[in-house]
Amino acid sequence: MSEQWIYLNGKFVPKQEAKVSVYDHGYLYGDGIFEGIRVYSGNVFRLKEHLVRLYESAKSILLDIPYSLAEMTEIVAETIRRNHLSDGYIRLVVSRGEGNLGLDPASCLRPNIVVIAEQLALFPAEYYKTGIPIITVATRRNRPDVLSPQVKSLNYLNNILVRIEAKLAGVQEALMLNEQGYVAEGSGDNVFIIKGNRLITPPSSAGALEGITRNAIMEIGAALGYDVREELFTRHDVYVADEVFLTGTAAEVMPVTKVDGRVIGDGAPGVHTNRLLAEFRALVVKDGEKIYADKVS
Numbered sequence: 001m002s003e004q005w006i007y008l009n010g011k012f013v014p015k016q017e018a019k020v021s022v023y024d025h026g027y028l029y030g031d032g033i034f035e036g037i038r039v040y041s042g043n044v045f046r047l048k049e050h051l052v053r054l055y056e057s058a059k060s061i062l063l064d065i066p067y068s069l070a071e072m073t074e075i076v077a078e079t080i081r082r083n084h085l086s087d088g089y090i091r092l093v094v095s096r097g098e099g100n101l102g103l104d105p106a107s108c109l110r111p112n113i114v115v116i117a118e119q120l121a122l123f124p125a126e127y128y129k130t131g132i133p134i135i136t137v138a139t140r141r142n143r144p145d146v147l148s149p150q151v152k153s154l155n156y157l158n159n160i161l162v163r164i165e166a167k168l169a170g171v172q173e174a175l176m177l178n179e180q181g182y183v184a185e186g187s188g189d190n191v192f193i194i195k196g197n198r199l200i201t202p203p204s205s206a207g208a209l210e211g212i213t214r215n216a217i218m219e220i221g222a223a224l225g226y227d228v229r230e231e232l233f234t235r236h237d238v239y240v241a242d243e244v245f246l247t248g249t250a251a252e253v254m255p256v257t258k259v260d261g262r263v264i265g266d267g268a269p270g271v272h273t274n275r276l277l278a279e280f281r282a283l284v285v286k287d288g289e290k291i292y293a294d295k296v297s
């Protein structure tokens with residue numbers, strides 16, 4: 001395999017040399033933000049939306065990114081080209097930067113900006129055929145009035161605890177409830193339920209990240225004639241749904257066939273979920289930032 005190049009503060013460096021200081025506040029305190037982005041056939045899926053979310057996260061935590069959105073677009077594009085990546089995953093990280101041991105970010109003079117582009121370790125194709133079992137975990141979603149779930153911060157400890165709980169219970173993914181006990185989302189994905197013609201996902205105010213994939217599925221669902229709703233729902237609603245699936249940049253549209261031991265529908269990925277997955281996979285190829293396609297070898 002050819003060398004992997006990482007974008008690090010204005011330069012491309014080999015993977016082994018891509019290092020930042022242990023005094024980086026991203027490392028010391030989780031002080032920073034990130035995005036996970038997908039490339040399909042050389043097209044970056046909804047890059048603008050990802051970058052808008054990144055800049056909004058930055059604004060929210062008073063982190064000044066020293067590049068315009070257009071410049072950041074070019075940095076991502078160049079990282080893809082350097083790595084000859086036609087299908088893969090981009091991780092864009094902006095940390096507060098190197099400072100001293102104090103909490104005050106004033107000692108951090110410039111953020112560390114990293115872009116990693118690599119072949120994706122995809123979820124096994126099997127999962128999409130069989131669906132996956134999930135559970136609800138005891139770990140609750142961070143309260144929106146404490147740290148907004150819309151800030152895609154480097155502090156993912158809560159989400160990591162969810163994943164640990166899930167793995168301990170023998171499943172790959174889990175649902176988090178919000179502080180009121182309504183369903184919020186998965187550890188790294190949004191959740192949808194289908195009941196009749198209704199396609200329902202929790203509102204962002206319930207603690208759900210406004211996922212780029214979630215938005216795409218809501219658009220596709222509306223175009224296909226589903227009654228798309230952002231509504232609060234409970235675990236009971238999940239148990240008695242016709243179909244359940246998770247959405248995310250990595251997961252795409254992942255069918256869920258069992259929740260807390262309750263079999264969903266007939267225990268196999270449902271027709272609606274399969275249809276939405278197929279439509280999503282068609283969309284990602286045609287709806288990408290095509291400008292990169294002919295530049296990527």
Ligand code: PMP
Pocket residue numbers: 036159185186187188189190208209210211212213214247248249250
């Ligand atoms: N929720 C959380 C907590 C996430 O980390 C992600 C992944 N970014 C998502 C939902 C799904 O968002 P997207 O579709 O933009 O990947």
